[in-house]
Amino acid sequence: MSNLSLRHLVKRYGTVSVVKNVSLEIAEGEFVSLLGPSGCGKTTILRMVAGLIEPSDGTITVGGRDITRLPPNKRNVGLVFQSYALFPHMTVFENVAFGLRRKGESGDGLVARVNEALSMVRLDGYGERYPRQLSGGQQQRVAMARAIAPRPSVLLFDEPLSNLDAKLRDEMQIELKRLQRELKITTLFVTHDQAEALSLSDRVCVMHDGVIQQFAAPEEIYHRPATSFVASFIGKPNHLAGTVKDGAVDLGDGLVLQSTGAAALGEGAPVDIFIRQEAVTLSASASDDGASVPGTIVLRSFSGAQVQYVVRLGERFEVVVEMASSGEGANLAQGDEVFLTIRPQDIIILGSGPGA
Amino acid sequence: MNEQRPGLAVSSLALLVILFLQIPVIVVMLASFSETSYLTIPPQGWTLKWFEAVLTDRTYIDAIKNSLILAVGSTVISLVLGVAASYAIFRKMMPGSEALTSLLMAPLIIPSVVIGVALLQYFTLVGMRGSFFVLLIAHVVITVPYIVRSALASLSGIDLAVEEAARVLGANGFTTFRLVTLPLIKPGLVAGALFSFVTSMENVPVTIFLAGPRDTTLPILIFTSVEMGVNPSVAAVSTLLIIATAAVLLAAERWTGFHRFV
Known part of the structure; x- marks a missing residue:
């Protein structure tokens, strides 16, 4: 057994706490990322x-x-x-042998x-080379x-891919995941790259300011963020603020968004809502069920597979919307009056203000 | 600014300065071959008898032996102490590392004569004056700055993560130092050790206060010989010294490319 468990871990430097009471249970063979x-x-x-x-x-325990x-x-x-920290004066073979020799091999x-x-x-066959080669x-x-x-019973990675160029990084990501699955070693992977964390991990632990914000599977982190920090850190969601009114979110200026979670937060509660760029559909006419709001396109930018629009909502908000460039709604122009449709369950809603 | 080769005037001037600096060396080397029993330039005739005289003279042989033992001994001790101190200073293992560095480097700045007098007084007070051991300690004091300087410079070039990697891979502190840190700072240490060796080898001002009659070193012997009246055997032993030093420096440069650390 080599599950890794951190209990009430604290690190203080003088009066500054950089890690504040962190507890984390990582199962044997699990791949967990620390993201932040x-x-x-x-x-x-x-x-x-x-x-x-x-x-x-x-305390820290392993197995x-x-x-x-x-x-x-x-x-x-x-x-x-x-930085890899290879021993520059040793061959590749000796580098790899170093830990084995210490174990008496x-x-x-x-x-x-x-x-x-x-x-x-x-x-294979690179044993006699030196790292600089x-x-x-x-x-x-x-x-x-x-x-x-x-x-080892636990494998630790400290931003191992951040020094590689983008193409190589993608290759190494796949390699790394394959290797970890093969070896089934309990793994803790530190990164600030959310795509890396989401694609590699069984579970992701999002951290901010020395505290765990959310520890969950990648899908859950992405779709059901637990805090405003997680919601705004993962992806590049649009952030709007409003109040709960009749079980929906009132953004002011006559804009009302239907949201599944709104009623639970209580009538009149101030809320932060986050809308993913890809969760919005633009169309020229309003939908029948009243779940759409009107807006004006202020900017269009084409980036290959996607088209991005900046859409003005009322007086206070601008949202970024991403549409597939092959589908409908890819040919809207600047200045067009459009309707934004967002499925109520796709709106991430979190109570704001004190105590939230 | 465009890059230019130095003009004729600058080149000639540089050559002149280099020649001027080397003249004493050339003079001594030439004089050592003279047949006359006094130093003269240009040498009168050619002979190797002064070299023979030096190499068969017990006084010279003993002095060379003393100097070598002293230089090797003080360099080895300085290496051990200096590297240990530098490592502790570099890793900030204790408070006051800056002050400690200044203290260790002080012998470079304090005039040697002052160190000589100070050590003489100190060893007289503790009743250890006149022993070879005292001389060895004195030479460690004057050679350790060279080791510390080169060790600190070399250590600052090492990625701390490399040592951490060794630790995590199962090496204890000492093994990490032996297998990782030491090999990485070795070229710098070779340079430092050479300076240390040469410094000990040529030292007069400190040694002259502390050397007992049986512990005469080569530079002291040369110094006193010259006082008593110059004959070409002094020039011959100087020539030997110059050739030996040049050979060691060349070998070290070949071996480690140590000019990068000086």
Whole structure:
């Protein structure tokens, strides 16, 4: 068993808390991402799990074993650094062998396991090269091979893909996911890239300011964000504000949006609503069920598969709408009067104001 | 600004300065081959007898031996202490690292004569004056700044994550230092060790206060020989010293490309 569990983890520097009472249960073999803007404490948590930073409070256990106060070399974790941190004076083989040698592996067994690890990251035959002779992507693979070779009980990634260019990053993402599925190692992945977190993870833990905002499956994070922070951080949703009126959301200026969750928040409650760009449909006429609101197109921009519109709603709001460029509603022009239709269940609604 | 090769005037001037700086070396080397029993330029005739005289003279042999033991010994001790101190300073393992750095580097700035007098007084007070061990300590004091300087410079070039990677992969602190940190700072340390060696090898002002009669070093012997009256054997031993130093520097440059660390 090697489930990773963090209980009431706290890290203070002087009077500043960068991690505030974080508890997290990660099942054996699960892939969990810590997602958040820089300074949210995600890397600090990762480094505490690796033993490179000592927690001010709380416990870390792996498979039931308390490792909170163990030095990093006694923890049996694998860590892939953002900078790769390969040993520049050692060959690829020696880099990968480093952790195995520390475990007393030698001779044929060592060679076999190093080659196995190199083959998993598709670097067979690169053993005699030095890190400086490899490309960024290859160095990244060596760093991964080095981390997995000693068969750690927990694998940690610290923004490992952020130094790669976009195309290589996509390739490595797929590679990484395949590798993790194959090895079934409990994995904690730190990133500020939401697409990366959503596509790789079984569950995503969104953090802000040292506190967990939401810990859930990617779909749930995307469609049912628990807090305003998560709603605005994930995707690029339109943010509007209004009040609940007759079970719908009144935005003022005579604009009323039907929303499934509105009634539950109580009549007259101030609310924040978030609307995903792709959740809106534009059409020239109003829909029959009264679920559409009128607007004016102020900007159109074509970006290949999608067309983006900026639509003015009343006096106070502008929303960005994304439509498939092949479908209807792709040929609207600036200045057109249109109707916006949003399914009531697609509106993310959260109470605003104090206590929310 | 367009890049230009230095003009004729600048090149000639540079050449002149280099020649001027090297003249004493050339003079000494030429003089060591003279047949006369006094130093003279140009040398009168050619002979190797002064070299023979030096290499068969017990006083010179002992002095060379003392100097080598002292230079090697103080460099090794300075390496151990200097690297340990630099590492602690660099990793901010204790408060006051800046002050400690200044303290360790101070012998570079304080005039050697002052260090010599100070150490003489100190060792007299504690009753250790006149032993070879005292001389060794003194040479560690004057050579350790060179090690500290090059070690700190080399350490600042290492990615901290590389050490962390080793730790996470199961290496304890010492193993990490031995297998990762040390190999990475080695070229810098070689440069520092060379400076340390040469500094110890040529030192007069500190050594002269502390060396007992049986611990005479080569530079002290040369110094006193010159006081008593110059003969070409002094020039011969100087020539040997110059050639040995040049050979070591060349070898080190080949080996580590250490000019990058100076």
